[in-house]
Amino acid sequence: MAISPKRANDAGRIKMTRAFWHIDIFDLLSGKGISAGRKVSLHDLAVFCREAAFLLDAGLPIKEALLVLAEQTTSRALSGVVSDVHSLIMQGESFSHALRVTGIFPTFMCGYIAIGERTANLPGVCLSLADYFESRAATQEELTSVMIYPIIVSVMMFGVIAMAVTFVLPGYSRIFAASDVSLPAATSALLSFSDFISENAFTVLGIIFASFFALTIFFRTNKGKNISAFLKLKIPFWRQNINCNITQGLSLLLSSGLSISEAIPICGEITDNLVVKKDLEKLSASVNSGVAFWVALREISYINPHLISLSRVGENTGSLSQTIEKCNIYLEDAYKREIRRLNKFLAPLLILVIGIILAAVMLAIILPTFELATAI
Numbered sequence: 001m002a003i004s005p006k007r008a009n010d011a012g013r014i015k016m017t018r019a020f021w022h023i024d025i026f027d028l029l030s031g032k033g034i035s036a037g038r039k040v041s042l043h044d045l046a047v048f049c050r051e052a053a054f055l056l057d058a059g060l061p062i063k064e065a066l067l068v069l070a071e072q073t074t075s076r077a078l079s080g081v082v083s084d085v086h087s088l089i090m091q092g093e094s095f096s097h098a099l100r101v102t103g104i105f106p107t108f109m110c111g112y113i114a115i116g117e118r119t120a121n122l123p124g125v126c127l128s129l130a131d132y133f134e135s136r137a138a139t140q141e142e143l144t145s146v147m148i149y150p151i152i153v154s155v156m157m158f159g160v161i162a163m164a165v166t167f168v169l170p171g172y173s174r175i176f177a178a179s180d181v182s183l184p185a186a187t188s189a190l191l192s193f194s195d196f197i198s199e200n201a202f203t204v205l206g207i208i209f210a211s212f213f214a215l216t217i218f219f220r221t222n223k224g225k226n227i228s229a230f231l232k233l234k235i236p237f238w239r240q241n242i243n244c245n246i247t248q249g250l251s252l253l254l255s256s257g258l259s260i261s262e263a264i265p266i267c268g269e270i271t272d273n274l275v276v277k278k279d280l281e282k283l284s285a286s287v288n289s290g291v292a293f294w295v296a297l298r299e300i301s302y303i304n305p306h307l308i309s310l311s312r313v314g315e316n317t318g319s320l321s322q323t324i325e326k327c328n329i330y331l332e333d334a335y336k337r338e339i340r341r342l343n344k345f346l347a348p349l350l351i352l353v354i355g356i357i358l359a360a361v362m363l364a365i366i367l368p369t370f371e372l373a374t375a376i
Contacts (some may be wrong), residue, residue: 040104042137044075046130048082049109053126062095062122077104095122108249108269115256125256132252135332139244142336146343150350157354161361165194166201186364222274229275233302237342240335243304245270246280247328254321261287293320306330 040048048069055065066086073082081102088098096114099105109129116125197204218224232238249270253263264287268280279300286296294311297303307327314323 040075040077042133042140044078045106045109046133046137047075048073048078049126049133050130053123053130056123056126063089106269108266111266111269112252112256115258119257121256128252128255132248135248136245139241139332139335139339142339143241146339146346149343150346153350153354157357160358162197164361164365165190165197186360187367190361190364225272225274229273232273233275237338239302240304240331240338242271242273242276242302243307244328244331244335246276246303247307247324247331251321251325251328254324260293260320304331 051069051072052065055068056062060068063086066082066089070082070086073079081104084102085095085098088101089095093101094114094117096110096117099113100107100110112125112129113122116122119125219228233242246267249267250260250263253266254260258266261284264280264284268277268284271277271280283296283300286299287293292312292315294308294315297308297311304327307324310323310327311320314320317323
């Protein structure tokens with residue numbers, strides 16, 4: 001029985017796409033994967049993809065475009081790597097496989113580039129990736145800006161308290177010890193804490209650094225990653241971020257012409273959350289067994305109800321790609337509003353907490369001083 005050209009093309013595309021998810025260990029051991037372990041920022045990825053899209057759209061073949069990119073790149077992470085990619089292509093490798101072998105480009109990006117090569121739409125794919133990475137970079141920057149202020153203020157607060165406890169209170173302790181002034185319980189506790197810190201400063205610092213190091217190592221293990229993934233899903237803010245990542249990935253893949261059954265496994269490469277990865281694997285299995293996408297989505301507790309509702313409409317009307325894209329826009333806007341709201345909420349709350357702590361420390365120091373002055 002003859003196979004139609006369209007079906008053969010679709011089957012070839014699926015086979016090629018899946019093949020590119022596998023990293024050839026022999027390539028890595030032979031030294032081609034020497035760049036593995038380095039990180040490329042979302043901003044650098046966006047710039048790389050946008051410049052590649054511009055050069056390819058201008059008519060340059062990928063070999064020449066990579067030479068231009070190698071000369072123009074200002075990214076430390078990409079410096080030299082682009083030349084390695086060019087060398088691999090000159091040896092007969094495809095662009096997507098060359099990116100994969102370097103070990104520093106996201107798996108999701110490599111697979112999507114493979115789709116662009118197969119469909120002869122590499123400039124359009126690179127442009128879509130540039131928009132995608134820019135959107136994620138902008139969201140990441142907003143989140144970072146929200147977290148920087150509380151961290152800086154907290155460090156300053158603990159710095160002031162540490163100075164007071166380490167340098168100011170020991171002097172007060174000697175003065176109070178030579179007098180008959182009765183100290184409040186809070187001041188006595190603070191003085192005891194000051195003495196303990198002064199006598200065991202290096203031990204305390206060692207315990208803090210050892211604990212931090214141990215936790216860092218633990219959360220890099222599979223058990224630690226699972227615990228971290230589970231805890232993040234319990235926080236509404238992180239759940240929103242995960243929903244945004246999923247809809248962004250699905251929107252990008254569906255717009256390229258992939259079916260939902262093809263897009264879900266690829267979308268699993270976007271996140272490093274192990275729980276989400278497992279849930280997307282189950283989702284893919286359900287869809288491949290014939291369950292409707294929106295029905296399978298209901299089995300995942302943290303999926304936004306809007307995504308389920310719009311997916312149902314999209315599947316019933318045959319416009320799933322468009323409805324997922326609309327849902328992506330809605331969730332992105334909602335997430336950014338949540339970031340701004342969190343920023344407005346954290347600032348006054350942090351100031352209030354810091355004010356209370358500093359007031360308690362200052363009162364514990366100042367009040368006995370007045371009593372001491374009265375006694376003298």
